[in-house]
Amino acid sequence: MTLARFQLGLSVVRNLIAGRAVFDVPNYRESELTRLLNLFAHIDASRWQGMRVLEVGAGYGRIGEVFEQLGFDVTSTDGRAEHVERMNSKGRRAHVLDLDQGEDLTGGYDLVLAFGVLYHLSRPDSFIKRCGEAAKVLVLETVVCDDLRAVLRPVTEPSGWRGKDQALHHLGCRPSPLWVEGCCRTAGFDLIRDISSSVANWKTGSYDWTPRGTGEWRRNGVNLRKMWVCEKTSPQTVLD
Numbered sequence: 066m067t068l069a070r071f072q073l074g075l076s077v078v079r080n081l082i083a084g085r086a087v088f089d090v091p092n093y094r095e096s097e098l099t100r101l102l103n104l105f106a107h108i109d110a111s112r113w114q115g116m117r118v119l120e121v122g123a124g125y126g127r128i129g130e131v132f133e134q135l136g137f138d139v140t141s142t143d144g145r146a147e148h149v150e151r152m153n154s155k156g157r158r159a160h161v162l163d164l165d166q167g168e169d170l171t172g173g174y175d176l177v178l179a180f181g182v183l184y185h186l187s188r189p190d191s192f193i194k195r196c197g198e199a200a201k202v203l204v205l206e207t208v209v210c211d212d213l214r215a216v217l218r219p220v221t222e223p224s225g226w227r228g229k230d231q232a233l234h235h236l237g238c239r240p241s242p243l244w245v246e247g248c249c250r251t252a253g254f255d256l257i258r259d260i261s262s263s264v265a266n267w268k269t270g271s272y273d274w275t276p277r278g279t280g281e282w283r284r285n286g287v288n289l290r291k292m293w294v295c296e297k298t299s300p301q302t303v304l305d
């Protein structure tokens with residue numbers, strides 16, 4: 066374990082003892098800001114004006130909240146009822162949605178915001194396929210593994226008090242970038258832009274890492290991550 070990782074663990078425990086929820090620890094707040102900054106540095110949000118947004122694996126829904134502030138109609142969801150209750154209590158439209166249950170995502174949405182959730186799923190390909198059936202745009206942000214091939218590495222994740230922001234069913238994955246992009250293409254997104262850049266970096270998340278093909282998903286205590294904007298530019302059928 067690196068010093069940075071140890072310090073992060075210590076700060077999470079200290080914050081939890083102080084009664085703060087996992088999403089309120091400084092590391093999370095920093096990651097929300099850097100990732101949003103990166104996204105808005107790479108897109109022209111006015112192009113999406115009028116789109117209905119579905120935020121999945123939302124946690125406290127702070128990514129969706131920014132879209133709401135920009136005038137988008139946002140519905141936020143999470144697999145954990147406690148996070149949904151918290152969003153509802155803040156006046157947000159939110160409901161429970163477990164992405165590993167294969168539920169249909171269609172419901173009049175145009176854009177899916179999937180930040181920090183793909184790698185907590187046991188069936189991420191099924192989730193991406195359903196995004197393709199439901200929406201024109203998918204903004205996808207996730208931990209990945211540094212494999213140059215298209216691979217999906219299943220992993221088990223912590224449960225209990227350490228797992229409030231982890232895989233609902235304790236089984237997650239670390240996909241390679243090529244695997245994710247292949248799924249997005251199969252789901253019908255024909256314009257897939259990798260917008261990962263150092264702007265999104267925070268203490269324990271890196272987007273400007275150098276591919277080495279080592280298979281690792283964490284380097285020097287920092288998770289390897291990617292961010293994509295996937296769009297359908299022409300009406301087409303979803304490939305099987």
Ligand SMILES: C[S@@+](CC[C@H](N)C(=O)[O-])C[C@H]1O[C@@H](n2cnc3c(N)ncnc32)[C@H](O)[C@@H]1O
Nearest residue numbers: 122123124144163164165180181185230232233
């Ligand atoms: C790392 S947090 C990300 C929170 C927020 N989207 C962000 O990026 O800051 C992952 C979230 O995904 C949720 N989650 C985990 N497994 C899920 C599943 N199968 N279906 C829906 N949500 C899930 C967790 O409850 C948690 O709120």
